[in-house]
Amino acid sequence: MTTTEVDDRGGGGRTDQGGRPGQGSRTDRPSEAQDQATRRGSLFWVWHVLRQNPLTALGAAMVLGLVLAALLAPWLAPFPGDGGVDVHPKSQLLAPSLEHPFGTDELGRDLFSRVVYGARISLFTGSLVIGLALLIGIPLGAAAGYLGGFVDEVIMRFVDIVLSFPPLLLATALAAMLGSSLVNAMIAVAVAWWPWYARIMRGQAVALRERGYVEAARAGGVGTLRILTRHIIANSLPPLIVQASMDFGSVILTSASLSFLGLGAQPPQPEWGLLISTGRTFFLTNWWYVTFPGLAILVTAVAFNLVGDGLREYLDPRLRSV
């Protein structure tokens, strides 16, 4: 049987051809380079990846910048109060200037400050969604792969069903039915996302199940739950983490799309998608209103995709230049 999925999540090009779910995926295969790098310490590995590919280094620098911007928002934003509910009736919809580099919105708030504060929401949303998706996907995938048989069949058919929805559509439909709020939107995206992690986790569990130390633990009378957590899941984390980091950009894009539709963050939150949605009313006469929040989304997604690409290329021996 062949299963083929297109990855629609920005990470792009993740196709899974041939073989049962999980086996074909690139991040499942531990590569020698990875092993070697782990032996020589993870910092060395990071340095090696960055030196090999300037675009990856650029992406990593951008990610670092974003994290710093989010952490230092109160000091970085010229008008920290504008991240929230401050109103300045005298400075409505001003074009970009030295005082307001990104211009101001319809309530006179400094858009630069709002965009900087928005980084907090986006990074927070991205981390939480991926965390939640991992939290659902890991136990289900581990159970399917380790227990096999009927459990495997049921869980993986369910995974197939969820994956047969276009993810953005599923997230939108779920968010619409749950009601508009940032939390509901995050739940909706996570529900559309977890099957990918379940697949990877299953592939890992199937491979690790037969390893000597797992059999030894079984023979020694260690309980199933403990084997799963201590041996199977613990040893499957690296490929999952790599995949999660590659998904970050797409998760942020999807969440912003939901907010744009009015299903995610609610005013006065300075969420980027919501800023664009509000700015749409004025955008033909005030170009800066939608332009800068959109650039922020673009830069964030590019940053994470560059890092994800670099990781994937490095971990896939077929794509690595010798």
Next chain:
Amino acid sequence: MWAYTLRRIALGIVVLLGLTLVTFLIARVVPSDPAARWMGPRATAEQIGAARVKLGLDKPLYVQYLRYMADMARGDLGTSIRTHQPVRKDLAAMLPATVELVVVGMVLAVLVGIPLGVLSAMFRDSPMDHLGRVVSVTSVSLPTFWLAMILQLVFFKSLGILPLADRVDSIIKLTYPLRPGTGFYLLDSLLQGNWPFFHSTLAHLMLPAVTLAAYPAGLVARMIRSSMLEVYQEDYIRLGRAFGFSESLITFRYALRNALAPALTVIALTFAYSLGSTFLVEAVFNWPGMGKYAADAVTTADYPAIMGVTIFIAALYVALNILVDIAQAVLDPRVQLS
């Protein structure tokens, strides 16, 4: 071969049944009363009660699901709360507009994506490759709705060469009316020789199609690049080089042809995916298709319409997946059937 095809279709049916169950449960579990929504905000308790009986919401959950399935088997996707029209009728009316947009968008994506990927692979690690990769990473990182507005700003507001939104100019629609046909405006106006209409439709299609193409173009470019790089390492390519074949002969005659097979899969699946993501594009361009219908349904919490659109698009998605799997098995003898 036949056994494989049948098995694949049977699996598809199981997935489809699962799909209906999932959408049904989602719609019923959510904390909202469909009967109250049906009657509107000023309904009395009795009216809502009557609507509940009328909609069959007083029955047990499994009875409701069976009814829902029976309706669907007859092609009845329920009635929209917003338009009070059968969802199927709404969808049928909207489908041509969406298909036209998606087809034009995909053609654009392929025309841009394949050359970009080939150039990147041919000149690997050169400035050309880096540029190609920056372009393709950017295109998959663009927020669709934002790109739509930026294109409107540039081509409508600043340059004034393309229309802002809609499917055709409203004045053209009145002065050069189109006779009913397939519903595909480009095709209909071409067949009827209605040039002003054709011209206006084409102009209106440009921006939405480019917006929709951005993401798949990047995806196709990446796929072509990585599968070309793989093929370049094959023995027959090395043999060709050893025989002194020119690099362009090797690239286009041998490498690209073999690299296309996996990329075709991605293209077909992106096509299905685009059907599911048109709603952001259609919402911004006021494009009267399924996507805008879905976006409107979402913002007004029109449950039957949301469920109908979701199931319809997911069914298309599943069907395309099956077709791609079978086509791949037929085209590529290396695919193992078991």
